Amino acid sequence: VFRRTTSRARRAPVSLRQPTVEIHDGDVARRALLDHADAFVNRPAIGAEPRGRRSDNLTTVRYGPQWRVLWRNLTAGFLRPSRVGLLAPLQQKAVDALVADIAARGADGGEVGVRDVVHDALFPLAVRFCFGGDIDERHVRDLRRVMQELKLDVVVKGFSGSMLANLVHWWRLRRFIASGRRRAEIFLPLIAQRRRTQHRDADGGVFRPYVDSLLALRVPVGHDADADADAAGCEDNEGRNSGRALTDDEMVGLVAEFLSGGTETVVSCVEWTLAHLVIEPEIQDKLCRQVVAAADHHGGERGTTPAYLRAVILESLRMHPPVPLTMRDVRSPQAVEHLSLPDGGARVHFILGDIGRDGKAWTDPDEFRPERFMAGGEAEGVGPLPGPREVRMMPFGAGRRYCPGMGLGVAHACLLVAALVREFEWAPTAVAATGGVDLTEVNGFFKMMRTPLRARATPRGTSASGEMVVHGPEEDQERGVHWP
Numbered sequence: 102v103f104r105r106t107t108s109r110a111r112r113a114p115v116s117l118r119q120p121t122v123e124i125h126d127g128d129v130a131r132r133a134l135l136d137h138a139d140a141f142v143n144r145p146a147i148g149a150e151p152r153g154r155r156s157d158n159l160t161t162v163r164y165g166p167q168w169r170v171l172w173r174n175l176t177a178g179f180l181r182p183s184r185v186g187l188l189a190p191l192q193q194k195a196v197d198a199l200v201a202d203i204a205a206r207g208a209d210g211g212e213v214g215v216r217d218v219v220h221d222a223l224f225p226l227a228v229r230f231c232f233g234g235d236i237d238e239r240h241v242r243d244l245r246r247v248m249q250e251l252k253l254d255v256v257v258k259g260f261s262g263s264m265l266a267n268l269v270h271w272w273r274l275r276r277f278i279a280s281g282r283r284r285a286e287i288f289l290p291l292i293a294q295r296r297r298t299q300h301r302d303a304d305g306g307v308f309r310p311y312v313d314s315l316l317a318l319r320v321p322v323g324h325d326a327d328a329d330a331d332a333a334g335c336e337d338n339e340g341r342n343s344g345r346a347l348t349d350d351e352m353v354g355l356v357a358e359f360l361s362g363g364t365e366t367v368v369s370c371v372e373w374t375l376a377h378l379v380i381e382p383e384i385q386d387k388l389c390r391q392v393v394a395a396a397d398h399h400g401g402e403r404g405t406t407p408a409y410l411r412a413v414i415l416e417s418l419r420m421h422p423p424v425p426l427t428m429r430d431v432r433s434p435q436a437v438e439h440l441s442l443p444d445g446g447a448r449v450h451f452i453l454g455d456i457g458r459d460g461k462a463w464t465d466p467d468e469f470r471p472e473r474f475m476a477g478g479e480a481e482g483v484g485p486l487p488g489p490r491e492v493r494m495m496p497f498g499a500g501r502r503y504c505p506g507m508g509l510g511v512a513h514a515c516l517l518v519a520a521l522v523r524e525f526e527w528a529p530t531a532v533a534a535t536g537g538v539d540l541t542e543v544n545g546f547f548k549m550m551r552t553p554l555r556a557r558a559t560p561r562g563t564s565a566s567g568e569m570v571v572h573g574p575e576e577d578q579e580r581g582v583h584w585p
């Protein structure tokens with residue numbers, strides 16, 4: 102269960118000097134992240150920042166008052182289930198763009214590079230969530246370019262940020278810092294523009310972009326890496342907001358985190374899902390029938406997610422969690438009973454793909470079988486977030502630092518996959534038909550297909566009448582649908 106893999110050079114940041122422990126088993130993950138949740142609240146520091154300068158986002162900030170304010174702002178503020186419906190027009194625009202893009206490629210023999218078309222549709226959507234629906238195409242392109250640079254430097258090449266890696270890959274570090282500067286150059290004028298116009302009615306007075314919520318936010322003053330998690334928030338005794346505004350660096354980091362977290366993960370999920378649907382046309386047909394029936398049933402009105410669509414997405418997330426591992430920095434292992442962690446503390450890696458394919462928890466774990474999540478199946482009632490008693494999969498993490506974008510991520514994956522199968526029939530390309538779709542995984546920061554999926558998309562003769570809006574799990578919970 103535990104594998105101590107390495108210890109780092111002495112001069113590396115503390116968390117990187119510690120031994121690494123890997124957890125591949127859901128039961129051990131539950132004991133750590135749920136039974137001992139208080140000991141597993143921080144991620145290791147990345148250490149690439151110049152000394153004395155902190156610009157934390159939600160992912161990097163230590164557990165404490167600042168994390169709490171940022172978390173609440175995203176979940177109870179921007180992504181509050183009652184507000185998520187306001188995002189529907191922008192989501193529909195993204196779906197329409199995706200369908201039109203694929204239809205246009207029909208002239209090219211109908212062959213589609215799935216990752217690129219989905220990214221092309223999803224990234225502008227994430228940008229509009231951040232900066233408002235009226236942001237122009239040029240700015241979307243600029244943002245995409247700088248985020249692409251970040252992805253190449255940090256994500257794809259796996260830049261670790263450790264002292265050693267910084268020395269060895271100094272040129273990458275320089276590019277990383279330069280792209281950080283370029284990121285600021287593109288982001289900050291857009292943020293400043295929002296500061297000037299945020300009170301205007303850019304979206305009919307209903308939709309408030311993420312940046313507006315960040316501009317209004319006050320975080321506790323005097324926050325530092327070791328802030329006491331129980332310290333007061335940022336209201337004084339009379340309820341006045343006494344905190345400080347976010348710095349420019351923090352704003353840039355939080356927006357970059359939203360753009361990347363909200364796009365790459367969902368693109369990965371959609372690509373893996375479609376790969377299995379291409380390989381297994383019966384599953385694709387069944388899914389298409391259910392999606393069309395659900396859209397017809399609701400006559401264009403909002404309806405719940407068809408059960409089979411949810412099962413297909415869960416099965417994809419189980420087998421190919423878009424984030425391959427999540428980390429914790431554990432400094433007081435004595436507090437963790439029954440888990441023999443090294444005395445001096447450890448960096449703990451939870452290997453999400455292995456947890457979802459554990460042969461003790463799943464029958465034929467390497468088979469794509471959405472039925473297991475349906476009524477009567479072995480995973481009936483298992484959802485994207487583990488309940489308190491067992492961890493059978495954890496594609497969105499678990500414990501105090503689980504993914505706050507889970508509802509939105511699942512909703513977008515459902516929405517896009519529904520549109521893709523409703524509008525097109527997907528088949529292997531001539532090359533893939535002989536060689537097969539390559540399901541080899543590449544684990545960088547995100548779990549990607551080694552050979553990006555290309556597939557033939559043929560428009561379906563009959564399509565669903567009207568628009569279909571798909572709900573995320575939090576909204577389903579409000580409606581009494583069980584996502585444990």
Ligand code: HEM
Pocket residue numbers: 159160161172358359362363364366367370422423424426427428495496497498499500501502503504505506507509510511514
């Ligand atoms: C299919 C889509 C997604 C997947 C699979 C996913 C997965 C994850 C995972 C595994 C973690 C680490 C959890 C842990 O350490 O226990 C995480 C954290 C996070 N995710 Fe997501 N994510 C998705 C979508 C999103 C979206 C749409 C957003 C933004 C709206 C987002 C924002 C974040 C943030 C801010 C964190 C850090 C939370 C914290 O440390 O408190 N994610 N995500």
